[in-house]
Amino acid sequence: MAPPAMEMCVGLEKGHKVTKLPKRERPAARKGNKNKRVKFIRDVIREVSGFSPYEKRVMELLKVNKDKRALKFCKKRLGTHRRAKRKREEMISALQAARKAQAAS
Numbered sequence: 001m002a003p004p005a006m007e008m009c010v011g012l013e014k015g016h017k018v019t020k021l022p023k024r025e026r027p028a029a030r031k032g033n034k035n036k037r038v039k040f041i042r043d044v045i046r047e048v049s050g051f052s053p054y055e056k057r058v059m060e061l062l063k064v065n066k067d068k069r070a071l072k073f074c075k076k077r078l079g080t081h082r083r084a085k086r087k088r089e090e091m092i093s094a095l096q097a098a099r100k101a102q103a104a105s
Contacts (some may be wrong), residue, residue, distance in 0.1 A: 058091045061089075 008014050051059070054077050054078075061070040067088070074084035 055091060057088075058088065059095055062088075062091055062095060 007016055054073070056075055058070045061067075061073065070091070071088050072083055074087045075081055078084050078087060
């Protein structure tokens with residue numbers, strides 16, 4: 001029997017022994033993470049420009065509890081179901097924030 005430190009040609013542990021290097025994080029792994037600066041800029045733009053006409057219509061649909069119709073409308077405008085769901089949730093949170101601000105003042 002050969003000692004385990006020797007390289008073998010056959011078996012499960014065959015081949016030249018090497019130490020594995022740790023893998024670097026690729027830039028694609030960070031994709032989608034918003035930093036503080038980007039969030040601040042987007043908030044300022046939203047505050048200045050307000051909502052687009054289709055977003056206002058979605059908010060009106062949500063006010064009268066037409067969630068499914070709002071989703072279908074968003075899907076038609078944005079193209080995919082996932083984007084539509086995300087937009088609907090964004091509009092719901094915007095409505096809640098507006099109600100909260102109105103109740104506070």
